[in-house]
Amino acid sequence: MYRLYIANKNYSSWSLRPWLLLRERGIAFEERLVPFGAGAFEGFSPSGKVPCLDDDGTIVWDSLGITEYLAERHAGLWPEDGAARAWARCAAAEMHSGFGALREYCTMNCGVRVRLEPQRPAVDRDVARVIALWHEGLERFGGPWLAGALFGAVDAFFAPVALRFQSYGIALPEPAAGYAERLRALPAMRAWYEAALAETWRDPGHEEEVARAGTLFADLRATG
Missing domain, CATH: 3.40.30.10 (Glutaredoxin)
Structure with missing residues (x-):
């Protein structure tokens, strides 16, 4: 195993x-x-x-x-259709190597709710690119997932972004908003999120990143 x-x-x-x-x-x-x-x-x-x-x-x-x-x-983690597979691989690779401002300012922290500081144009550009990619995939391949009917690797690569958008209150237009909700509603995503909230570990470096991003107005994590 x-x-x-x-x-x-x-x-x-x-x-x-x-x-x-x-x-x-x-x-x-x-x-x-x-x-x-x-x-x-x-x-x-x-x-x-x-x-x-x-x-x-x-x-x-x-x-x-x-x-x-x-x-x-394991078959089917990438789409069977060649055009969808090529697009999915490119989108996943772009997520893997890019979006530096979004990573830097909106670090992963499932349990917090933060009001971002204004005037972060690089973050806005990254968010706009995520939205554009999501819209393109959903429209080209028919949804409900980015490359078609099945949840696959490209969706897994964007799953942390859906949690970041929730933590930092980043509003999305449709159909991106609906896609982010579908990601967060997946049974495995719910299980990950609930386990994240139950953790009592605190890493100073990660907590400092949240403090730099904006104003913390809610912390949903367990203490103890």
Whole structure:
């Protein structure tokens, strides 16, 4: 059975992607959650980062690398249609390597609600590009998912963005708003989110990022 190493569910957007893909597509795996901390992942991950997949001794790291490894072994994670598959791979790769301002200012923190500081044009540009990609995929391939009728890898790559938009109160037009709601309503997404709220770990670096982003007006996380 696959063993997937992840970090705190409240913070780890990279971990969410393969975890969600595996859960939603019914692929069995064992979860190993290792909290953030200096050197925490070095014993099992070549890069010292998560996610990291162990397939009976074959170690696969990086969310995109894991996705491609899984797609070679499980049909349908990328679309069967060639045009949809090409688009989905490009959109996922753009998410994987881009959107730097959105990542920097709206870091993953499932349990908070933040009023963003105004005058962040780079964030606005990234949000506009996400919306454009979502609209293009939904319109070209008919929805309800980005590349067609089935939830797949490209949707898993954008799932953390749907949580970021919720945490930072970023309003979306239709059909992007409906798509974000569908992502958050997935059974596996609900399970991830509920587990994130139940975590009592706090990582100082991640908490400082939230403080820099704007005004914290609600914290839904458990304490203890």
